[in-house]
Amino acid sequence: MTIAQHSPILARTEGLYRRRKLFDRIMTIVMVVAAVAAVIPLFLILFYLLREGLPGMSWDLFTQEPNRPGRAGGGVHNAIVGSAIMVSMSLAVGVPVAIGCGIFLSEFGQNRIGSFVRFIIEVMAGIPSITVGLFIYGLIVVRQGHFSAVAGSLALAIILVPIVARITEEMMLLVPRSLREASYALGAPRWRTVMRIVFPTALPGIITGIMLGLSRIAGEAAPLLFTALGNQFYTTDINAAMDSLPRRIYVYATGPYDYWHEQAWAMSLMLVTVILVISLTVRAVFGARVTVRQ
Amino acid sequence: MVDVQTTPRQELANPMADGLTQTSSPEAAVLAPVQDVQIAISARNVSAFYGPKQAVTNISMEIRKKSVTALIGPSGCGKSTYIRTFNRMHEFAPNARVEGTILLEGDDIYAAGVDPARVRQRIGMVFQKPNPFPTMSIAENVAAGLRFMGVRSRSELNDRVEHSLKLAALWDEVKDDLKKPGIALSGGQQQRLCIARTIAVEPEVILMDEPCSALDPIATLKIEDLMRSLAEHFTIVIVTHNMQQAARVSDSTAFMLSDEHVTGQLVEYGPTEQLFTTPRDKRTEDYISGRFG
Numbered sequence: 406m407t408i409a410q411h412s413p414i415l416a417r418t419e420g421l422y423r424r425r426k427l428f429d430r431i432m433t434i435v436m437v438v439a440a441v442a443a444v445i446p447l448f449l450i451l452f453y454l455l456r457e458g459l460p461g462m463s464w465d466l467f468t469q470e471p472n473r474p475g476r477a478g479g480g481v482h483n484a485i486v487g488s489a490i491m492v493s494m495s496l497a498v499g500v501p502v503a504i505g506c507g508i509f510l511s512e513f514g515q516n517r518i519g520s521f522v523r524f525i526i527e528v529m530a531g532i533p534s535i536t537v538g539l540f541i542y543g544l545i546v547v548r549q550g551h552f553s554a555v556a557g558s559l560a561l562a563i564i565l566v567p568i569v570a571r572i573t574e575e576m577m578l579l580v581p582r583s584l585r586e587a588s589y590a591l592g593a594p595r596w597r598t599v600m601r602i603v604f605p606t607a608l609p610g611i612i613t614g615i616m617l618g619l620s621r622i623a624g625e626a627a628p629l630l631f632t633a634l635g636n637q638f639y640t641t642d643i644n645a646a647m648d649s650l651p652r653r654i655y656v657y658a659t660g661p662y663d664y665w666h667e668q669a670w671a672m673s674l675m676l677v678t679v680i681l682v683i684s685l686t687v688r689a690v691f692g693a694r695v696t697v698r699q
Numbered sequence: 700m701v702d703v704q705t706t707p708r709q710e711l712a713n714p715m716a717d718g719l720t721q722t723s724s725p726e727a728a729v730l731a732p733v734q735d736v737q738i739a740i741s742a743r744n745v746s747a748f749y750g751p752k753q754a755v756t757n758i759s760m761e762i763r764k765k766s767v768t769a770l771i772g773p774s775g776c777g778k779s780t781y782i783r784t785f786n787r788m789h790e791f792a793p794n795a796r797v798e799g800t801i802l803l804e805g806d807d808i809y810a811a812g813v814d815p816a817r818v819r820q821r822i823g824m825v826f827q828k829p830n831p832f833p834t835m836s837i838a839e840n841v842a843a844g845l846r847f848m849g850v851r852s853r854s855e856l857n858d859r860v861e862h863s864l865k866l867a868a869l870w871d872e873v874k875d876d877l878k879k880p881g882i883a884l885s886g887g888q889q890q891r892l893c894i895a896r897t898i899a900v901e902p903e904v905i906l907m908d909e910p911c912s913a914l915d916p917i918a919t920l921k922i923e924d925l926m927r928s929l930a931e932h933f934t935i936v937i938v939t940h941n942m943q944q945a946a947r948v949s950d951s952t953a954f955m956l957s958d959e960h961v962t963g964q965l966v967e968y969g970p971t972e973q974l975f976t977t978p979r980d981k982r983t984e985d986y987i988s989g990r991f992g
Contacts, residue, residue, distance in 0.1 A: 503956070568745060583826060583830040584830055584832060586788065586791070586824075586826065587826065587830045587831075588843075588847075589788065590819055591820070591823070591843060591847055591896065592816045592817065592819040592820030592844060592847060592848065592900065593816065594814075594847075599704075602832055602834075605831070606834050674811070
């Protein structure tokens with residue numbers, strides 16, 4: 406006010422100025438409340454997971470196979486290995502396809518074919534995961550006559566591809582045009598520019614996209630229900646029915662025994678922790694590049 | 700032999716005409732490849748378009764070897780578009796089109812079957828904003844063009860990196876940090892890194908598109924000194940909207956202008972000293988005396 410006193414125009418608009426300041430303060434509070442509201446569920450989930458899951462954590466859980474129903478103890482070693490195998494296989498199949506697709510869309514997709522592929526990818530991203538499972542069931546399981554880890558992995562890969570493809574395209578398009586020009590100006594042909602300059606520059610973002618896809622498929626139970634089915638026993642045979650953590654969580658959480666419930670919580674905590682650790686590790690490894698990119 | 704065509708609207712443009720013969724038939728000269736020891740780039744009747752929009756109109760110019768040629772003119776006069784026709788970067792713009800002939804050492808760079816990538820290995824380019832590759836170290840940045848060309852030998856790459864960085868007057872500042880990311884350098888250093896990257900592939904011509912406009916005055920002076928020393932080895936064409944810079948660094952200067960009738964025309968081209976002291980065209984005089992633009 407001391408500043409405004411000696412300036413006629415500031416003094417005249419003092420009322421408006423105060424209203425704006427008040428509005429500014431109110432909006433800031435609203436945004437902070439919204440931000441807190443958004444992260445509260447996350448913390449609640451983590452808190453619940455820790456409270457319910459920690460008591461069930463034991464060495465046996467990781468190393469033992471499930472006991473027959475009703476007999477307490479045992480572990481979920483088969484589900485851990487099954488999830489690891491199926492998620493790895495779907496990454497191995499899905500990530501190259503998705504990255505190729507994303508590069509195609511960003512570099513050669515400014516035409517009708519590109520628009521068509523982009524449309525298909527968007528539709529794929531919107532398909533419910535249970536439908537994907539049903540599709541693979543009809544396509545593979547019924548024809549082969551048996552459930553298998555391969556079928557489960559394919560269902561997971563179908564969910565993974567649109568996620569990673571879209572992020573790859575976006576990250577490639579985010580690479581500044583000036584870098585492409587610099588590369589062309591050095592006499593690099595287009596594909597070398599794409600592979601040596603654009604793709605490496607976009608890589609940290611693409612890795613983040615893969616991590617996003619990984620978290621998504623590692624937690625999917627629906628597409629595995631009638632593709633990989635599930636298995637009471639330990640197996641590494643990818644042509645046989647295989648167990649997975651989300652499916653076992655589903656079975657245990659809805660089952661009748663208390664120790665099942667406890668193990669379901671422990672498995673949930675395990676799943677979240679593993680995904681978190683993988684994401685953080687990968688980001689730490691590629692993090693140096695991200696900071697370099699500014 | 701060099702073809703020199705003079706039309707009323709557009710004056711030809713050969714400041715170093717001493718010792719060069721002139722022919723009256725441009726077609727004949729186009730058919731027979733012209734080679735002249737003094738001329739690096741010979742541009743004839745070059746027009747450039749973005750879709751239906753014309754950006755450069757019928758410019759003919761000869762660029763002398765191992766000299767600095769400056770293109771000046773107000774914003775939007777087509778000077779950046781024009782030099783981008785020299786290394787075929789113009790064609791990256793959507794619906795871009797070039798008319799006319801551009802000869803590099805007598806080779807038509809727009810001839811059928813010419814790979815633009817090969818042209819760009821002979822005519823390098825430095826951009827307005829320093830653009831080192833962010834995923835690469837200083838050394839890798841300099842070696843990038845060589846790697847694109849297929850040079851594999853470690854020792855050859857190392858030698859060329861050192862040589863190029865020395866030519867770019869950056870070696871003493873970075874010789875202990877060759878493995879550090881190129882993007883960690885200051886703006887002026889980044890620009891010199893980009894120059895080192897360009898000269899590493901040993902182009903005949905280096906195009907510089909306002910290379911100092913993102914730099915502070917001290918970094919600008921360093922780049923200008925560098926241009927002078929590089930002109931001993933390379934032909935340099937620089938676009939600048941800074942007339943003082945053109946006056947300081949260039950041997951010859953071309954003044955371009957767009958008016959309501961013609962976009963991107965060449966008004967006057969001559970030895971720098973002459974153009975700045977005794978311009979022949981009234982519009983040049985108005986521009987360099989600061990009356991417009």
